[in-house]
Amino acid sequence: xxxxxxxxxxxxxxxxxxxxxxxxxxxxxxxxxxxxxxxxxxxxxxxxxxxxxxxxxxxxxxxxxxxxxxxxxxxxxxxxxxxxxxxxxxxxxxxxxxxxxxxxxxxxxxxx
Amino acid sequence: xxxxxxxxxxxxxxxxxxxxxxxxxxxxxxxxxxxxxxxxxxxxxxxxxxxxxxxxxxxxxxxxxxxxxxxxxxxxxxxxxxxxxxxxxxxxxxxxxxxxxxxxxxxxxxxxx
Numbered sequence: 280x281x282x283x284x285x286x287x288x289x290x291x292x293x294x295x296x297x298x299x300x301x302x303x304x305x306x307x308x309x310x311x312x313x314x315x316x317x318x319x320x321x322x323x324x325x326x327x328x329x330x331x332x333x334x335x336x337x338x339x340x341x342x343x344x345x346x347x348x349x350x351x352x353x354x355x356x357x358x359x360x361x362x363x364x365x366x367x368x369x370x371x372x373x374x375x376x377x378x379x380x381x382x383x384x385x386x387x388x389x390x391x
Numbered sequence: 392x393x394x395x396x397x398x399x400x401x402x403x404x405x406x407x408x409x410x411x412x413x414x415x416x417x418x419x420x421x422x423x424x425x426x427x428x429x430x431x432x433x434x435x436x437x438x439x440x441x442x443x444x445x446x447x448x449x450x451x452x453x454x455x456x457x458x459x460x461x462x463x464x465x466x467x468x469x470x471x472x473x474x475x476x477x478x479x480x481x482x483x484x485x486x487x488x489x490x491x492x493x494x495x496x497x498x499x500x501x502x503x504x
Contacts, residue, residue, distance in 0.1 A: 313493060322397075322484055322498040323435075368434060377488020378425060381434040 281306040281373050285382035292359055293390050300354040300385045302369035307347045310372040314343050314354050317366045317384070326367075327354070359389045393419045397485055397496025404475055404503055411471045412499045414485035420465035421487040426458075429482040438483075441468045475503040 282305045292298055304312070311330045315323040327336045327343040329352065335344040342355040352369055366386045370379040394417040404410050414424055422443045427435040439455075441447040441462035449455045457479075459471040472479055484498040 320482075320500065323495045325493050328493065370435075377423065377486070377493070378437060378440065379427075379435075379486070379493070381427075381436070383434045 281309070281371055281380045283369060283371050283380050283382040285367075285369055285385050287385060288383065289386045289388075291388040291390065294359060294361060296359050296389075297355070297357050298359055298387070300356070300367050300369075300387070302352040302354070302382055304350050304352070304371045304380075306371075306373060307350055308373065309347065310374055312343075312345050312352045313370050313372070313379070314341075314352075315368045315370065317368060319366075323368070356387075359387075361389050361391050363387060364389050393487065393494045395421075395485060395487060395494055395496045397499060399499055400497060401500040402502070404501070406476055406503055407474055409471055409473045410475055410501060411469055412483055412485075412501075414468045414470075414496045416466050416487060419487075421468065422465060423488050424462060424468035425486045425488055426460065426468075426470050427484050427486070429484070431481075435484065439470075472501065475501070477503045479503050 284303045286301050313328045314326045317323050329336050329345040340357040345352045366384045368381050368384045370381045396415045398413050424441045426438045428438050429435045437450050438453045439447045439449040441460045443462045447460035462468040480503045482498050485496040
Protein backbone atom coordinates (compact mmCIF):
# COMPACT_ATOMS: atom_id res chain seq x y z
CA UNK A 280 0.00 0.00 0.00
CA UNK A 281 1.41 3.36 -1.05
CA UNK A 282 2.10 5.83 1.72
CA UNK A 283 3.28 9.39 1.18
CA UNK A 284 5.02 11.45 3.83
CA UNK A 285 6.02 15.10 3.78
CA UNK A 286 8.46 16.90 6.00
CA UNK A 287 8.53 19.41 7.49
CA UNK A 288 4.89 19.90 8.40
CA UNK A 289 5.43 23.64 8.61
CA UNK A 290 8.11 26.02 7.49
CA UNK A 291 8.64 29.74 7.97
CA UNK A 292 11.27 31.62 6.02
CA UNK A 293 12.12 35.24 5.27
CA UNK A 294 11.39 36.56 1.83
CA UNK A 295 14.06 35.85 -0.75
CA UNK A 296 15.27 32.57 0.68
CA UNK A 297 15.57 29.43 -1.39
CA UNK A 298 13.88 26.44 0.20
CA UNK A 299 13.30 22.73 -0.25
CA UNK A 300 10.22 20.73 0.60
CA UNK A 301 10.54 16.98 0.95
CA UNK A 302 8.24 14.14 0.01
CA UNK A 303 8.82 10.41 0.41
CA UNK A 304 6.80 7.46 -0.81
CA UNK A 305 6.93 3.78 0.06
CA UNK A 306 6.10 2.13 -3.28
CA UNK A 307 8.59 2.95 -6.01
CA UNK A 308 6.23 1.62 -8.69
CA UNK A 309 4.56 4.98 -9.12
CA UNK A 310 2.96 6.19 -12.32
CA UNK A 311 3.81 9.79 -11.58
CA UNK A 312 4.41 12.25 -8.75
CA UNK A 313 2.74 15.63 -8.47
CA UNK A 314 3.10 18.74 -6.40
CA UNK A 315 0.05 20.86 -5.62
CA UNK A 316 -0.54 24.14 -3.90
CA UNK A 317 -3.53 24.71 -1.64
CA UNK A 318 -4.49 28.11 -0.30
CA UNK A 319 -6.55 28.24 2.92
CA UNK A 320 -10.11 27.07 2.32
CA UNK A 321 -9.49 26.64 -1.38
CA UNK A 322 -9.09 23.84 -3.88
CA UNK A 323 -5.89 22.53 -5.38
CA UNK A 324 -3.63 24.02 -8.00
CA UNK A 325 -1.33 21.64 -9.83
CA UNK A 326 2.24 22.95 -9.83
CA UNK A 327 4.40 20.25 -11.36
CA UNK A 328 3.89 16.71 -12.57
CA UNK A 329 6.81 14.31 -12.93
CA UNK A 330 6.25 11.16 -14.92
CA UNK A 331 7.90 8.00 -13.59
CA UNK A 332 10.43 8.10 -16.44
CA UNK A 333 11.49 11.66 -15.65
CA UNK A 334 13.93 12.97 -13.07
CA UNK A 335 12.76 16.55 -12.73
CA UNK A 336 10.42 19.25 -13.92
CA UNK A 337 10.78 23.01 -13.78
CA UNK A 338 8.30 25.83 -13.91
CA UNK A 339 9.52 29.33 -13.21
CA UNK A 340 10.98 29.46 -9.71
CA UNK A 341 9.86 25.91 -8.98
CA UNK A 342 11.84 22.76 -9.59
CA UNK A 343 10.68 19.30 -8.61
CA UNK A 344 12.85 16.21 -8.65
CA UNK A 345 12.03 12.54 -8.49
CA UNK A 346 14.22 9.67 -7.33
CA UNK A 347 12.22 6.49 -7.51
CA UNK A 348 15.01 4.28 -6.20
CA UNK A 349 15.10 6.16 -2.91
CA UNK A 350 11.39 6.92 -2.86
CA UNK A 351 11.87 10.65 -2.68
CA UNK A 352 10.80 13.84 -4.35
CA UNK A 353 11.76 17.40 -3.56
CA UNK A 354 10.21 20.71 -4.45
CA UNK A 355 12.70 23.54 -4.69
CA UNK A 356 11.40 27.10 -4.50
CA UNK A 357 13.86 29.80 -5.47
CA UNK A 358 13.75 33.36 -4.20
CA UNK A 359 10.65 32.83 -2.12
CA UNK A 360 7.97 35.53 -2.01
CA UNK A 361 5.13 36.22 0.46
CA UNK A 362 2.73 35.11 -2.26
CA UNK A 363 4.23 31.65 -2.06
CA UNK A 364 2.68 31.21 1.39
CA UNK A 365 0.37 28.22 1.15
CA UNK A 366 0.22 24.51 1.86
CA UNK A 367 2.15 22.35 -0.57
CA UNK A 368 1.01 18.81 -1.15
CA UNK A 369 2.73 16.02 -2.97
CA UNK A 370 0.76 13.11 -4.34
CA UNK A 371 1.75 9.82 -5.91
CA UNK A 372 -0.24 7.97 -8.53
CA UNK A 373 0.06 4.21 -8.58
CA UNK A 374 -1.02 2.97 -11.96
CA UNK A 375 -2.73 5.08 -14.58
CA UNK A 376 -6.11 5.24 -12.89
CA UNK A 377 -5.70 8.79 -11.70
CA UNK A 378 -6.12 7.83 -8.05
CA UNK A 379 -3.87 10.05 -5.96
CA UNK A 380 -2.27 9.29 -2.60
CA UNK A 381 -1.50 12.56 -0.84
CA UNK A 382 1.06 13.47 1.73
CA UNK A 383 0.08 15.49 4.76
CA UNK A 384 1.38 18.70 3.29
CA UNK A 385 3.91 21.35 4.25
CA UNK A 386 2.50 24.71 5.28
CA UNK A 387 4.85 27.41 4.13
CA UNK A 388 4.94 30.97 5.42
CA UNK A 389 7.15 33.47 3.69
CA UNK A 390 7.60 36.58 5.77
CA UNK A 391 8.11 39.96 4.09
CA UNK B 392 -7.89 22.55 -20.23
CA UNK B 393 -10.50 20.46 -18.50
CA UNK B 394 -12.76 22.43 -16.18
CA UNK B 395 -14.71 20.94 -13.31
CA UNK B 396 -17.42 23.00 -11.67
CA UNK B 397 -18.23 22.01 -8.08
CA UNK B 398 -21.22 23.29 -6.10
CA UNK B 399 -21.90 24.42 -3.52
CA UNK B 400 -18.68 26.06 -2.36
CA UNK B 401 -19.81 25.89 1.21
CA UNK B 402 -22.84 24.65 3.08
CA UNK B 403 -24.01 24.63 6.67
CA UNK B 404 -26.61 22.06 7.58
CA UNK B 405 -28.28 20.69 10.66
CA UNK B 406 -27.48 17.25 12.04
CA UNK B 407 -29.61 14.58 10.49
CA UNK B 408 -30.17 16.32 7.19
CA UNK B 409 -28.69 15.36 3.83
CA UNK B 410 -26.46 17.43 1.61
CA UNK B 411 -25.79 16.95 -2.09
CA UNK B 412 -22.56 18.07 -3.71
CA UNK B 413 -22.30 18.27 -7.47
CA UNK B 414 -19.33 18.10 -9.78
CA UNK B 415 -19.89 18.93 -13.43
CA UNK B 416 -17.37 18.53 -16.19
CA UNK B 417 -17.89 21.58 -18.38
CA UNK B 418 -15.83 20.89 -21.48
CA UNK B 419 -15.21 17.17 -21.44
CA UNK B 420 -16.89 13.89 -20.61
CA UNK B 421 -15.79 12.28 -17.38
CA UNK B 422 -16.26 8.54 -17.18
CA UNK B 423 -14.66 8.53 -13.76
CA UNK B 424 -14.73 10.96 -10.84
CA UNK B 425 -12.66 10.67 -7.70
CA UNK B 426 -14.08 12.09 -4.47
CA UNK B 427 -11.70 13.18 -1.74
CA UNK B 428 -12.24 14.70 1.68
CA UNK B 429 -9.95 16.70 3.87
CA UNK B 430 -10.43 17.11 7.60
CA UNK B 431 -8.97 20.24 9.24
CA UNK B 432 -5.19 20.26 9.24
CA UNK B 433 -5.05 16.89 7.50
CA UNK B 434 -4.34 15.85 3.96
CA UNK B 435 -6.75 14.74 1.29
CA UNK B 436 -7.97 11.18 1.45
CA UNK B 437 -9.72 9.37 -1.36
CA UNK B 438 -13.25 8.40 -0.35
CA UNK B 439 -14.64 6.78 -3.43
CA UNK B 440 -14.48 6.52 -7.19
CA UNK B 441 -17.60 7.03 -9.25
CA UNK B 442 -17.98 5.44 -12.65
CA UNK B 443 -20.53 6.55 -15.20
CA UNK B 444 -23.33 4.05 -15.46
CA UNK B 445 -22.10 1.71 -12.77
CA UNK B 446 -21.70 1.48 -9.02
CA UNK B 447 -19.12 3.52 -7.23
CA UNK B 448 -16.20 1.89 -5.47
CA UNK B 449 -15.50 2.96 -1.92
CA UNK B 450 -12.26 3.08 0.02
CA UNK B 451 -11.91 1.07 3.17
CA UNK B 452 -13.70 2.65 6.09
CA UNK B 453 -16.04 4.81 4.00
CA UNK B 454 -19.71 3.93 4.47
CA UNK B 455 -21.37 3.56 1.10
CA UNK B 456 -24.84 3.98 2.58
CA UNK B 457 -23.87 7.26 4.16
CA UNK B 458 -22.02 8.74 1.22
CA UNK B 459 -24.18 8.13 -1.81
CA UNK B 460 -22.50 8.63 -5.14
CA UNK B 461 -24.31 8.95 -8.42
CA UNK B 462 -22.67 9.25 -11.82
CA UNK B 463 -25.64 9.06 -14.10
CA UNK B 464 -24.16 11.03 -16.97
CA UNK B 465 -20.77 11.78 -18.43
CA UNK B 466 -20.92 15.36 -17.21
CA UNK B 467 -22.32 15.04 -13.71
CA UNK B 468 -21.22 13.19 -10.59
CA UNK B 469 -22.87 13.81 -7.23
CA UNK B 470 -21.99 12.99 -3.64
CA UNK B 471 -24.78 13.01 -1.09
CA UNK B 472 -23.92 13.01 2.58
CA UNK B 473 -26.94 11.41 4.23
CA UNK B 474 -27.97 11.97 7.83
CA UNK B 475 -25.05 14.29 8.32
CA UNK B 476 -23.35 14.54 11.70
CA UNK B 477 -20.82 17.06 13.01
CA UNK B 478 -18.01 14.56 12.42
CA UNK B 479 -18.83 14.72 8.70
CA UNK B 480 -17.79 18.36 8.66
CA UNK B 481 -14.98 18.44 6.16
CA UNK B 482 -13.75 19.76 2.84
CA UNK B 483 -14.96 17.61 -0.06
CA UNK B 484 -13.37 17.86 -3.49
CA UNK B 485 -13.70 16.00 -6.76
CA UNK B 486 -11.32 15.22 -9.60
CA UNK B 487 -11.78 13.38 -12.89
CA UNK B 488 -8.28 11.96 -12.68
CA UNK B 489 -5.43 11.34 -15.00
CA UNK B 490 -6.92 11.82 -18.42
CA UNK B 491 -7.82 15.43 -17.74
CA UNK B 492 -4.65 16.93 -16.36
CA UNK B 493 -5.55 16.18 -12.76
CA UNK B 494 -7.88 19.09 -12.56
CA UNK B 495 -9.92 19.47 -9.39
CA UNK B 496 -13.20 21.05 -8.49
CA UNK B 497 -13.02 24.09 -6.24
CA UNK B 498 -14.16 22.07 -3.24
CA UNK B 499 -17.11 22.17 -0.86
CA UNK B 500 -16.73 23.15 2.78
CA UNK B 501 -19.40 21.27 4.74
CA UNK B 502 -20.20 22.28 8.29
CA UNK B 503 -22.74 20.22 10.21
CA UNK B 504 -24.19 21.89 13.29
